[in-house]
Amino acid sequence: MRNERVLISGASVAGPALAYWLKRYGFRVTVVERAPELRPGGQAIDVRGPALEVLKRMDLLPEVRARATDLRGISMVDGEGRELFSTTEATASGGRLDRPDVEILRDDLAELLVRAGGPDIEYLFGDSIENLEEDGASGVGGATGAGEAGRSRSGADGAADGADGGGGANGGANGADDGGANGADGGGGEAAGVGGAAGVRVRFESGRERTFDLVVGADGIHSRTRALAFGPEERYIRPLGGHLSVWTAPNYLGLDRWQIAHQPESGPWQALVMSVRGNTEARVYVVIEDDSLLQSEPGETQLRDPEAQKKLIARYCADARWEMPRLLSYMWEAPDFHFDSVAQIHMDSWSRGRVALVGDAGHCGSPASGQGTSMALLGAYTLAGELHAAGGDHVAAFAAYERELRAYVTANQALAHTLREAARRSAGAAADFPAGGEATASAGTRTRVPDYGDDFYDVIDGYTPRDY
Numbered sequence: 001m002r003n004e005r006v007l008i009s010g011a012s013v014a015g016p017a018l019a020y021w022l023k024r025y026g027f028r029v030t031v032v033e034r035a036p037e038l039r040p041g042g043q044a045i046d047v048r049g050p051a052l053e054v055l056k057r058m059d060l061l062p063e064v065r066a067r068a069t070d071l072r073g074i075s076m077v078d079g080e081g082r083e084l085f086s087t088t089e090a091t092a093s094g095g096r097l098d099r100p101d102v103e104i105l106r107d108d109l110a111e112l113l114v115r116a117g118g119p120d121i122e123y124l125f126g127d128s129i130e131n132l133e134e135d136g137a138s139g140v141g142g143a144t145g146a147g148e149a150g151r152s153r154s155g156a157d158g159a160a161d162g163a164d165g166g167g168g169a170n171g172g173a174n175g176a177d178d179g180g181a182n183g184a185d186g187g188g189g190e191a192a193g194v195g196g197a198a199g200v201r202v203r204f205e206s207g208r209e210r211t212f213d214l215v216v217g218a219d220g221i222h223s224r225t226r227a228l229a230f231g232p233e234e235r236y237i238r239p240l241g242g243h244l245s246v247w248t249a250p251n252y253l254g255l256d257r258w259q260i261a262h263q264p265e266s267g268p269w270q271a272l273v274m275s276v277r278g279n280t281e282a283r284v285y286v287v288i289e290d291d292s293l294l295q296s297e298p299g300e301t302q303l304r305d306p307e308a309q310k311k312l313i314a315r316y317c318a319d320a321r322w323e324m325p326r327l328l329s330y331m332w333e334a335p336d337f338h339f340d341s342v343a344q345i346h347m348d349s350w351s352r353g354r355v356a357l358v359g360d361a362g363h364c365g366s367p368a369s370g371q372g373t374s375m376a377l378l379g380a381y382t383l384a385g386e387l388h389a390a391g392g393d394h395v396a397a398f399a400a401y402e403r404e405l406r407a408y409v410t411a412n413q414a415l416a417h418t419l420r421e422a423a424r425r426s427a428g429a430a431a432d433f434p435a436g437g438e439a440t441a442s443a444g445t446r447t448r449v450p451d452y453g454d455d456f457y458d459v460i461d462g463y464t465p466r467d468y
């Protein structure tokens, strides 16, 4: 088999899932993760449709189900905390409850995926790719397309880093100026069958240097691998408007597998609190829907600083009532505070030369699509499967990976717009609560369960993973 040595950047969902499958097919896999350990925190995320099949093929579905949030329903409360509505048919975060879908905490899923990969996968924590240099007879370019021979080098200067700091649970922030990919615009390809000493020389931030046959960026929406090999984030990111923050709090409200949505009478934000991990803790979300946010103070740079992010939320929620002051008080010390803009990644190609992207790094759907994690699992499965099927020929495999998934990914990214438009249209309408719920009050609420209608599920269920 060719191209046995694969480096994956990022150990959340896409990275460990890809590592699992590549190892199963006989590749030698190293995963580098910037955080010093598996990162805590994150929203309850959903595994749906074909992604459930991927977990099943990993023999992981029972364990994932055992760690599911297993919510029973949702209530909605107004600014004062008066209940307006409740239902046991759907939740805001997970959608319909009569489906086989699994909602699980992101960090729980990451842990299970890493464990499933076993001890033969090398994990390098607390490090990051600083520089990629592809050499041998290859050029940096798409898996298809006109060749650009020779050597390409991509400097790390200014490569985009995560908006949530990243280097640790509350890690420091780095700017996202110029990813600087030299020769990256050529769209050149490598002639199939070029062998010899071709590979990617990688220098890590720690100073260590190693050569791999292939490098895969699974390092999220602000992927540094993408910045290094494809150019700056600004070329690929499409903000949808809105910012989402999540943190852990004690379940002092005594929620029993339940979530509460809170909508203030005024102000462009909403909150959600839900019990998780057998009701032993809670996760709190605040969504700010203020399109002017990035243009105004504190500005993009400060939005990459967790302390600035917390102050921003505190400012928006300054007049909040109900339980918000107490829930906000836990934000300041939360070990897993996460904040990011709601945005998507759109790229013409998910590979260039010996570098490929998977998960949010290549095609983030955003929390608004509800499908980021499922896309990451499916992408990892497909990329590894195609490499296996092609005997390690990355040119053939990267092209096949994209052919196989592009249409499905595009349809799933479009779900973000569908859901957001539906939410906007329904703002203020009390009549559009999902059927079956019980309206305990009606007037004046802008809060609702997103309408995960049949169209949403038709798209999700519209693909079956290939057998490899």
Ligand SMILES: Cc1cc2nc3c(=O)[nH]c(=O)nc-3n(C[C@H](O)[C@H](O)[C@H](O)COP(=O)(O)OP(=O)(O)OC[C@H]3O[C@@H](n4cnc5c(N)ncnc54)[C@H](O)[C@@H]3O)c2cc1C
Binding pocket: 009, 010, 011, 012, 013, 014, 015, 032, 033, 034, 035, 039, 040, 041, 042, 043, 044, 045, 106, 127, 128, 129, 161, 162, 166, 218, 219, 220, 221, 222, 223, 224, 225, 244, 245, 246, 338, 358, 359, 360, 361, 366, 367, 368, 372, 373, 376
């Ligand atoms: C801490 C955290 C909290 C999240 N919270 C939410 C949430 O509340 N709502 C939501 O919809 N989505 C959230 N996400 C994103 C969600 O996990 C993804 O949309 C989805 O699961 C796809 O996963 P992914 O593996 O492609 O990317 P991600 O889950 O974003 O994982 C990327 C991984 O790469 C690592 N990484 C980043 N930069 C580097 C680098 N330079 N070198 C090495 N490693 C790097 C990150 O630390 C992370 O572990 C969160 C992600 C993280 C990391």
